[in-house]
Amino acid sequence: MEFYANGISNDIGYMGNPNLAANTYGSSLQQNSIESPISFNKKPQVSEFIPPSRLNSTSSPSFYNTYNNTSIVNGQNATPTKNYASTSYSITPIKNSNHRNYLRDSPQKIAPQESPPTIFSAATIHQENVGGTTYFYPQEQAASYQNEDPMPLPYSMTSMTMTDGYMYTPAPISSTTNSHVQQASIPQQQGKTLLSPAFFMAEDLRNSLLLKNEISNSIDHDSSNLPLEVDNYHSLSLLEASSNLPVPSSTYRAIQSSTGIKYCLRRLHGFRIQSVKLMMQVVDIWKKFSHPNCVTLREVFTTKAFGDNSLILVYDYHAGSQTLLAKYFTPSSNGYSSSSVGSAFSGDARPFSHKTTLQRTANGPILQESEIWNIIIQLTCGLRAIHQANLACRTLDPTKIITDDKRLRFSFLGITDIVTFDPNQQNPFQLINHYQQDDLTALGKLIVALCCRCLQSVHSNQIQHSIDLISRHYSSDLKNLITYLLSPNKMKSIVEVMPKIGARFYTHLELLESHCDMQENELLKEMENGRLNRLLVKLGTINERDLHMDVTWSETGNRYMLKLFRDYLFHTITPEGNPWLDMSHIVSSLNKLDAGTMEKVQLMSRDEQSVLVVTYAELKHCLDQAFNELTSFNVSLSHPLNSR
Numbered sequence: 001m002e003f004y005a006n007g008i009s010n011d012i013g014y015m016g017n018p019n020l021a022a023n024t025y026g027s028s029l030q031q032n033s034i035e036s037p038i039s040f041n042k043k044p045q046v047s048e049f050i051p052p053s054r055l056n057s058t059s060s061p062s063f064y065n066t067y068n069n070t071s072i073v074n075g076q077n078a079t080p081t082k083n084y085a086s087t088s089y090s091i092t093p094i095k096n097s098n099h100r101n102y103l104r105d106s107p108q109k110i111a112p113q114e115s116p117p118t119i120f121s122a123a124t125i126h127q128e129n130v131g132g133t134t135y136f137y138p139q140e141q142a143a144s145y146q147n148e149d150p151m152p153l154p155y156s157m158t159s160m161t162m163t164d165g166y167m168y169t170p171a172p173i174s175s176t177t178n179s180h181v182q183q184a185s186i187p188q189q190q191g192k193t194l195l196s197p198a199f200f201m202a203e204d205l206r207n208s209l210l211l212k213n214e215i216s217n218s219i220d221h222d223s224s225n226l227p228l229e230v231d232n233y234h235s236l237s238l239l240e241a242s243s244n245l246p247v248p249s250s251t252y253r254a255i256q257s258s259t260g261i262k263y264c265l266r267r268l269h270g271f272r273i274q275s276v277k278l279m280m281q282v283v284d285i286w287k288k289f290s291h292p293n294c295v296t297l298r299e300v301f302t303t304k305a306f307g308d309n310s311l312i313l314v315y316d317y318h319a320g321s322q323t324l325l326a327k328y329f330t331p332s333s334n335g336y337s338s339s340s341v342g343s344a345f346s347g348d349a350r351p352f353s354h355k356t357t358l359q360r361t362a363n364g365p366i367l368q369e370s371e372i373w374n375i376i377i378q379l380t381c382g383l384r385a386i387h388q389a390n391l392a393c394r395t396l397d398p399t400k401i402i403t404d405d406k407r408l409r410f411s412f413l414g415i416t417d418i419v420t421f422d423p424n425q426q427n428p429f430q431l432i433n434h435y436q437q438d439d440l441t442a443l444g445k446l447i448v449a450l451c452c453r454c455l456q457s458v459h460s461n462q463i464q465h466s467i468d469l470i471s472r473h474y475s476s477d478l479k480n481l482i483t484y485l486l487s488p489n490k491m492k493s494i495v496e497v498m499p500k501i502g503a504r505f506y507t508h509l510e511l512l513e514s515h516c517d518m519q520e521n522e523l524l525k526e527m528e529n530g531r532l533n534r535l536l537v538k539l540g541t542i543n544e545r546d547l548h549m550d551v552t553w554s555e556t557g558n559r560y561m562l563k564l565f566r567d568y569l570f571h572t573i574t575p576e577g578n579p580w581l582d583m584s585h586i587v588s589s590l591n592k593l594d595a596g597t598m599e600k601v602q603l604m605s606r607d608e609q610s611v612l613v614v615t616y617a618e619l620k621h622c623l624d625q626a627f628n629e630l631t632s633f634n635v636s637l638s639h640p641l642n643s644r
């Protein structure tokens with residue numbers, strides 16, 4: 001039996017990667033490569049090797065590699081340790097090695113390390129050979145382990161220390177931005193509810209996304225007589241049946257064939273364009289306009305797919321949106337408006353009654369002032385951008401403003417410019433100032449209608465009543481803003497609206513930023529999930545695979561390690577032989593694999609005849625190598641799975 005200077009038998013030099021081998025065991029291992037697991041079954045006599053640089057490592061123990069700083073090999077007569085440096089290091093004993101892949105540590109020993117682990121000097125280390133595997137633990141504890149009962153199951157993982165500032169920097173447990181690993185280290189006693197946010201998306205966000213998904217995938221059975229394809233779009237679904245203003249039109253959801261993205265199609269029935277070239281100039285200006293409070297126009301084309309000359313305007317599709325009319329001005333069956341999607345489409349708006357004592361209208365109770373300011377801030381934000389782009393909305397009414405849970409957007413922008421387009425006009429935007437003034441007046445009317453929760457409140461014979469009601473129930477700031485917007489014979493500007501909103505902008509900004517934080521946190525979780533998923537897919541494509549009639553492909557060479565790692569991940573058992581399932585074990589091991597840490601993990605074959613101690617860096621290298629071998633036959637797989 002040959003030994004290298006570091007005490008490792010050449011029988012266990014399985015790594016093909018010289019850099020990794022050098023990092024782990026010293027450069028002498030560079031020459032070695034084991035191509036078959038059979039060689040693991042030889043009974044080498046080895047002494048333990050501990051890289052001096054890692055003797056004082058406090059990296060947390062793993063379930064299998066409780067001895068972080070030791071190499072354990074399958075040999076009956078392991079020789080005494082020679083390489084203990086005088087440096088202290090942490091060590092945790094393992095007991096009872098008679099079972100494959102079982103747990104050998106108590107919760108106390110692997111619980112989150114709030115205080116530093118016990119440090120033992122090399123002189124106090126006791127060494128014991130059990131079933132061919134050499135274990136090391138402190139002298140003073142050795143005796144106590146002799147008669148100890150099987151240890152209880154661990155309940156948590158240790159906090160993780162990753163290599164070289166890799167992506168998994170631990171965050172405080174109390175933080176809402178914890179990664180899976182940190183959350184996993186919270187003891188179970190703290191309760192499932194406390195852990196839930198670490199693993200699952202916030203309930204309301206999840207529900208809102210699910211609802212949007214459901215809506216955007218819903219099939220409208222009234223759509224069966226629609227054309228199968230319209231230009232580059234298919235799967236048309238009717239959102240709104242024909243309406244006659246300003247020209248006969250319909251609204252559809254459709255999927256773009258080349259990208260699979262859903263869009264909102266506005267069809268103008270029997271529409272004849274007088275000058276395509278000039279009209280496209282208007283279209284191009286609107287296509288370039290983009291703002292979070294405006295639905296973007298993507299393209300415009302003509303089609304005969306509906307049996308007439310239709311003009312199609314393609315807009316971004318925002319699933320789950322409803323118009324302001326539906327949300328605030330439509331009574332539900334119980335007499336009050338509902339903001340839930342779909343239920344608010346029935347019935348017509350009814351006149352506002354001043355006689356109700358609870359300030360209720362037929363459309364529901366009057367809105368909180370904060371809600372009205374929220375609407376004002378969003379609409380003025382969009383309108384300011386439109387006016388600054390030297391454009392005008394021209395359709396500022398409750399049927400052309402859509403809203404989902406939080407966001408308001410001007411929809412079908414540019415449609416009036418296109419419909420009323422006059423090719424004889426030198427400059428289609430010469431009346432823009434006039435249209436912008438109209439926009440501001442329309443905004444004033446919309447705010448009045450929202451305050452009174454009634455569309456009829458803006459009629460000339462009602463408006464004074466409405467202003468009185470607003471001054472009774474809302475602040476003078478709100479009334480002043482309305483008065484400004486509705487004042488006739490005065491040049492108004494959207495820019496002058498901003499000071500009237502005042503410090504309410506801050507409240508809005510704060511809410512938005514909290515929302516961004518929450519979403520970023522959710523994104524972080526999903527990013528981790530996606531990464532772990534790709535890793536599992538990679539492992540799954542390698543494990544148990546025959547390659548080109550080679551039935552042992554996944555059992556030989558570096559792939560063998562991956563097979564044992566798969567068992568370590570998923571098939572761990574308790575000393576009693578029961579399955580031991582712990583999500584945190586799987587997640588943290590996969591994280592370490594992905595990061596390629598220098599932490600070691602002990603892998604054991606099912607027949608318990610082979611024990612490997614490998615670093616996650618080596619495992620990662622094996623995984624990449626095996627996967628690259630597979631993808632060399634299938635180029636399309638390599639790209640998405642290799643990407644982070």
Ligand SMILES: Nc1ncnc2c1ncn2[C@@H]1O[C@H](COP(=O)(O)OP(=O)(O)OP(=O)(O)O)[C@@H](O)[C@H]1O
Nearest residue numbers: 239240243251264295316317318321322323399411
């Ligand atoms: N970009 C969009 N994304 C998703 N849904 C939209 C979009 N634009 C409009 N919608 C929805 O499509 C439906 C139809 O809109 P449309 O403007 O045709 O409604 P309308 O109130 O009937 O107006 P009109 O009187 O002009 O027909 C509404 O429920 C609206 O919420």
